[in-house]
Amino acid sequence: MKNLKEKIPSSIFYYLKSRISSLFKLSLNGDYIFKIFSGLIASSTILILGLIIYELILGSTLSMETFGLRFIVGVEWDPAIKRSFGALPLILGTLTTSAIALLISLPISLGVALALSEYMPKKLSYFFSFLVELLAAVPSVVYGIWGVYVLIPFLRDHVYSTLQITLGFIPLFSGPIYGGGVLTGGILLAIMIIPIISSVLRDLFSLVPSSIKEAIISLGATKWETVKMMMSYTRSGILGATMLGLGRAIGETMAITMVIGNKFKVFPSSLFDSWYTMSAIIANEFLEATYDLYISALINVGLILLLINLTIVILARLIIWRSLRIVRGIMRE
């Protein structure tokens, strides 16, 4: 009796399935459905980003009609009198601060992730990993406020003065120091993205199959040599984690606007001078922009930001593709 109860719904189910299959001329099995379903969901990203790009282009039309491509190399931002806008200083500012942030955070994140996954005893490692993940939870606003009240005075009084004494002959390190500015912005960004990159890297390292590690150790490798091998094994993952961090750095708004000085100029006079980034100017001025051209110029800045991010991603992809080809080439031999 029980068997019959279970058989009826499942036989209906199979009947429907065969009907639909022959109707659509597909083999309607679990795998296929799953693939299509997950594929559709995955393509929602395309839809979302497409819509965002569309809205950005739509909003930028007025600015593009007024300024054309001159906007990208324009060096003036005058909302009050001349109503002329240009984005070059913003572009340079964003790129510079992000580059500084990466330069600082990448080696440190690698070190942290390795320490957590390879060097520390298990129990300590759990505790510290947990700590590092927790630090990724600190809101950007809090980092910003801390930047103003703690980081800036510290850098101004204890770091920058020494830096200027030793490296002052290089133009980058000369000039008045007030504590904030380009270098401070880069440092704050680095501090913010280190937990993100480290956490992802730590997980990656822990998933390297132990068979590979055992193999190289049995050949007499030191710990450091084993670690070097692991880093090359997870190379594309490292790049991926870096991209996550870079994404955060480029788009960071609140924290950086509190320490970078928000000065619109083509080049800062030194690393200690103020500058501006694309995200910061959007955050600062968007809600207050009163006329259409102003708003359109800001959206135009947003569009450029997106395009720059696009370029970085394309470049990263090319690097991965090349390194994968090299690895495959070696394996073939």
Added chain:
Amino acid sequence: MKMINKIVIMVMIAIIATTSFIAYQKITLQQEKEISLNGAGATFPFPLIDKWIAEYRKVNSKVLINYQPIGSGGGIRAHMEKTVHFAASDAPLSDVQFRNATGTLHIPITIGGVVSIYNLPGISIYLNFTGEVLSKIFLGEIRRWNDPSIKAINPGVNLPDKEIIVVHRSDGSGTTFVWTSYLSAVSNEWRETVGKGTSVNWPIGIGAKGNEGVAAFVQQTPYSIGYVEFAYAKKNNLLYGRIQNAAGEFIEPNIEAFMKAAATFAITLPKGDENWSNVSIIDSIVNNKEAKGAYPITSFSYILVYKELSILPNINEDTAKELVYFLWWIIHDGQNYATSLYYVPLPKEIVKHDEETIKMMTFNGRQIYRG
């Protein structure tokens, strides 16, 4: 999957769906009974408006009011796009804006003063400034603290031979509008090269975010000078400058000085439904030698509403009525909360003026305020 599991899952889905539906119905019903008013605009009066909203709910719990501190520019934009019931702005509508937003009423709701703040190690008194000196500092023409023109108005003060570090606002703001209005009024050069606005092309200086950013910067940076709303200077115990007014006095910024500035001016206000683009306490007292004790950098903060409320989308007569009575409360009982928050209560002439303006508000042609 086993049959029983399938049943359990289906029952759970059914429960979740029903409860969500019931909750949704309840909340929608509650929303229909509730009247909500939305406002947006300047950050300067935000603490005061927030106070008014919270206190008014005790007086009238039928109304749920919400105010978004997105900035004067944002408020004006919201008003022109008719996405809010009321907007707040530190600047009146410009000519162009007024023509595009016909039927706007300007209602001054409070008064504020913008002060110059500075940080000079070793100096703990209030320095004197004139408009000319300030504009030259912000233009970059006066570069050092011991410049002769600063020394001349501060005899006996040991001003250091240090470079002046200027800080201004990086974000658009009504405070900047007021400050640059003042500089435009006292300096032709400023008016022609930089002008006035919520956001301008500053010739020199570092940009800090928000009043708080400027205050923090000045507090931590020796030899710096900036400008903030009065409350920020007071609360952070910053030194502020005494500004010379047209009568030749160097006035220390405080509530009385702001009130004196506003009172001198009250006589010449346009009617509530007229063009207020030229209304400026600053402009009117900058040359007025009779304005004794008045602090020159004083300004109104406004609420903007439409005279005929039915032109707002999704509004009914009850909502319109609640808006009107809320505004009435603001200019009367609301003013009692001003001084403790470092805002200036409206002088009675302006309250009377506002009463007339509020009485102009109509719904489908009928006056809303019934006394």
Added chain:
Amino acid sequence: MKMTTQKIRKIKDIVMHFMIYLTLLIAILPPFSVMFEVIKRGFMAIDLDFFIKTTPTVGEAKGGIANAIQGTLITIGLASLIGVPIGVISGIFLSEYGENKFSTIIRFFNEVLNGVPSIIIGIFSYTLISPITGFSLISASFALAIIMIPIVTRTTEEALKLIPTMIREAAIALGIPRWKTILHIVLKGAKKSIITGILLAIARISGESAPILVTMGYWRWWFHGLNRPVANLALNIFLFANSPFENWVILAWGSALILILMILGINIITRMLMRGSF
């Protein structure tokens, strides 16, 4: 001492050992300083009222963040409901079926989306949803979900990719259909890393105030409906932390402390639930 290759290698090993621990120290110091400041300044805000009452006005002695906690939880919850399934399923698709051009395009779009500043995503969500609801919780959660998706997708995919093919092959050899392999076997192995990714994403969005400002804004009451705004901890921190009014400043730092503790709590609870797979 002769510098044999052995000795050089050993020296390199020791030096790197030291350097790696050094980076750990450098990395931890600043966030510790941040936490210290937050605790120092937020501690005095904590009392019973803090958790029971709603947003105070300036100068009001008693007030709290009860409504902000409620609002933040609802917002994050709704955003996760949208973002996590989309992210995880996308990650699964990319790692299991991802050898083709279509997947490359999706990965690419995900990386770009990750770099879009949160304020632009906020403005986007507002332009899309505000015609229907105006400033609202739905608009805010939608923006936060968009921010979450690339993070969750990326970490899910990377985690799944590192599960050896051997396991998948063994399962298929046993006759298990591919989709069951993925859902029941492969996913289980990578569960810990996927959870990490989700928690990272949740931590990220709970601290975002820029998109909240643009999609929802400030709200001082309790939850009054999905099409209304709701109170938010991160936004309150942003608005109050630098105000010149004492009680708001203290409230802001207290909120920062609670926000961080909240994330800590989510982390701990999830770890405890996942203890089996350690």
